[in-house]
Amino acid sequence: MNPLWKQQLAGLAEKGKHYLDRWWLQNKDKYQRLLAKPGVVPGVLSVLCLSAALQLTDQWQVVVDDEVVGVTEDRQAIVGYLQELDDCNRKEYESAEMINDLKLARSFGIPAVKTEDMQLVLQDKLEWGIPGAVIAIDNRDVLAFKDLSSAQAVVANIKQKTTERLANLYKTFNVTALNIRENLQVIEKPVAIASLVDEATAETFLLSGQRKEVRHIVSRGETFTRIAASRGIRPSELAEANPGVKATQLQIGQELAVTVPDPLIHVEATAEVTETKTVPFETEYVKDSSLYKGEKKTVTKGQNGIDEVTSVLTLVNGQTVGSEVKTTTRVKEPVTAVVKQGTKVAVVTGSGRFVWPTQGSITSPYGMRWGKMHYGLDIGASRGTAIVAADSGVVVYSGRRGNYGYMVEINHGNGYVTRYGHCSQLLVSKGAKVSRGQLIAKVGSTGYSFGNHLHFEVLYQGVNKNPINFLR
Ligand SMILES: [Zn+2]
Known part of the structure; x- marks a missing residue:
């Protein structure tokens, strides 16, 4: 396929004429006045001469998106450089196309820039694009992808995280609702190659976003590590946000700065989970006069019971934010331990008679x-x-x-x-x-x-x- 910019250059002669015409319309009064002065060649003739002179110059204005970005004397070098950029982009993406409107127009009177400088300007101004896809949040394009399926995979993966998290924590679970709070759309549209992101980066960005700072008031029993954990950050990050605060000397009511993730999207889920919980056994003490005071003897070994608890969880981005117990079923009753406690008081004073201390x-x-x-x-x-x-x-x-x-x-x-x-x-x-x-x-x-x-x-x-x- 003929790249778009080549098609643009093919129509150059015409466009050059267009630019020239426009320039002439803007400037002819000035020149005509100049030429019309007595002693000067008559106006009509001078215009003809000027036109002829123009045809002889080989200077080209380089116009990117209707902005003149420079003038070159080496049209061939510029065309060659464009070809180079184009090849480079097509090597990576076969369907890459330059997305700017590029024109070359005949020029005169404006000093030309060096070819290398012209190339740098073009490298900066020109962009190549592909037919890709975007993720738009609340009607704003947020991320660009190489194709629709990559964009869709990112959304699917983020939703999947809730299920993965539940599978890690519970043997039995059932997701009853899963929605993205924001208005999220995946749209097929041309995107600039420079703006493309891979799926992993996109996921991190959507779930972390820009971090924002909030205040945390230290309450009773809270430690540095526990505060960090409750905010989903590392203790080192909490320390970094609070220079001069000693982790071991937190005061109740003290204010800490906490930098927390500010996700761009929130996957809200409701899930029913079932888990088993241990019911600890109780211990019953029975007094026994055949044992000395302080002596203990277990008659029945205690056994923990098991409860099966079904709860309804609310999750945001895979983190549990709410939990409510729905049913509790006793699967196994605990067995109460029975321990004999001696009451026999030892005689302290010896009788003066000794028994053999051992057999041998x-x-x-x-x-x-x-x-x-x-x-x-x-x-x-x-x-x-x-x-x-x-x-x-x-x-x-x-x-x-x-x-x-x-x-x-x-x-x-x-x-x-x-x-x-x-x-x-x-x-x-x-x-x-x-x-x-x-x-x-x-x-x-x-x-x-x-x-x-x-x-x-x-x-x-x-x-x-x-x-x-x-x-x-
Ligand atoms: Zn001995």
Whole structure:
């Protein structure tokens, strides 16, 4: 196809004449007066001479959209340059056409500009266009696209965002209404190539628009991060908008500047969503005299229930702005936990009679051993074997202590103290009241120990005694 501008140039001779004629109409009086002066060649003849002179000049006015943008002496170079621009645009868009009205008209008397300067002017003034499409909002063209389907895809994608957002959040949802608040139209019309946008850019632009600044008053419990999240911006953006404000020192009632997106379009949607919600179980405590005070035993394990909640959501551009519960259906009832609470009060004062603190055989007696005094009685037992209090009393130590490893020390309130060393696990804590025979720890090999055993000590008035003399 012959580009439009070539057709324009083809009719040049005629247009040149037109411009010349117009120039002549505007200026002939002045020239005729000049020529008509006595001693000068008679007027009619002079006009003829002028016309002849005009034919000899090779200067061309370059006229873009009825504006003379310059004069050139090298018509060929300008035509060649136009061809170059045209090829360049057609390489990208086959149907590209120059959209300006371009004319070359014979000129004279106006100084010509350099060809390079003329080319720069043309590059700036001329535009190529294609048969494309626009998105118009409230009858104003906002974005230009290469074709109708791109423009339509952008609108469809923006609408789709609501569905995507819901699909991310809910297993079951049903969009009952989806409308664009603005009057949005997709229109097929010629557009300038320079104004074209791709689909992703268009979407961002329509949904973000120009950002606008609003004020935010800090209310109780609000943090910097929470304010940013509630406004749909990053904490760093909030910080940037509020230089000098310390994020950790927000005051209730303080005013913050918040720059929020100001979308060009608002997709309003209503959707019915169904989600399951956990119903936490309750715990019932039952007093039990067979357990010591402070002891607890779970009889029935609690189980959370499940509610199925259907709500009606209102969304704008995929963000939930309203929610109303429609129905709640109990799918699973929670199971109440039942926990026994001990009431038995431990006897604090010991009886002076000791039971064997663990089941096992004596591996090392009380007395001199390897030239050193062994203050305890070692009872060999496998790891995890129960250790019980030899008599009732109060736990005065429960923890790690040097060579003992994990140990428990019980004061029986009658001058006697017992110690239980090398434990693998401690089951009572300092201050606990224990009864004779009550489980307090488990056999192990912690501290200075070779193999699992219980190192058991008995002290009276702070002096170690041979434990074997107290065990029955
Ligand atoms: Zn020992």
